[in-house]
Amino acid sequence: METVIPVEWLIPHKIANGWKFQCSTNLRNLVATNRAALFFRQLVILLEQDYHLVNFHFKIQHNRKKIDQLEIFVFCGDDHIEQEPEPVSICSSCDVTHPLSQSTLLSEQQYTYAWLDFRNRPKLILTPKRHIERLSELKDENGEMEAFWYDTVEIIDRECDNINELIYPVLSLNHGTFRKHAHMHLKIDISKDIWETKIVPRHKEKLDYLEQLLKQTELISACFTERHLQQEIQKGVIGNMNNELKQTDVQTKSISK
The missing domain is CATH 3.30.428.10 (HIT-like)
Known part of the structure; x- marks a missing residue:
């Protein structure tokens, strides 16, 4: 060799x-x-x-x-991003x-x-x-x-x-x-x-389960930094995009009041 x-x-x-x-x-x-x-x-x-x-x-x-x-x-x-990933x-x-x-x-x-x-x-x-x-x-x-x-x-x-x-x-x-x-x-x-x-x-069962899991933001949020989590929510990768945006709108309106 x-x-x-x-x-x-x-x-x-x-x-x-x-x-x-x-x-x-x-x-x-x-x-x-x-x-x-x-x-x-x-x-x-x-x-x-x-x-x-x-x-x-x-x-x-x-x-x-x-x-x-x-x-x-x-x-x-x-x-690249501005800083190293947070723990x-x-x-x-x-x-x-x-x-x-x-x-x-x-x-x-x-x-x-x-x-x-x-x-x-x-x-x-x-x-x-x-x-x-x-x-x-x-x-x-x-x-x-x-x-x-x-x-x-x-x-x-x-x-x-x-x-x-x-x-x-x-x-x-x-x-x-x-x-x-x-x-x-x-x-x-x-x-x-x-x-x-x-x-x-070959992995359809795993992929289907993963798709459902990614909708459960609270369950998987601990695996992401807050910044990364919010980026993936905005992209629609994590959570229900419509629900996440609605929650953001509600929070914004509450703050404005």
Whole structure:
């Protein structure tokens, strides 16, 4: 097995609001050759220690013209909130007994959990079991970093039926003020076709329950910061949009009186 990272993989290519890094292999092969942990460790060292980046967004995808090439985009511009996420009463990525966690949990691995998206979007989510906030906090000595990427590939293959690299999901990972949820989570964006033909039929019962659960604002509010909760209510993701707006109108009228 290869255990050396080519120097050119860590050469930054300047783009708007950040950099792009290119690997001459795909994610499956990076994991299969035991180089995922080494590559991502060296990459976050470069970003956090050499570039002194704290707030940034990772976007990981296969090149659509060269499917054997992995691209990692690092954005650190203005597309983030003003402050780090505030602590929440219940971390739904840690407390697997909460109804929101139970409705979305797909599997438990040695170091990770795999989930449906808490907000019922066409995404799969992978989180470390430990409550950590940055990719750099994953450990190397016990295999935690390597397992994180191994589990990523495994859940994609399992849930998407060994999808080919041409339509492989885009992965994203936020750091610092780019996050709304403190617990680090990898978002796996699923195409509409794969979501509707593979994921929905397989997990329809969970998705239906989650849809109903998201209407019960009081039950799940402890899993969100107040700011994030209000944003999701306004979007219609959480609660009954009409009822929430009516309540807001009533409160506004009461205050004005």
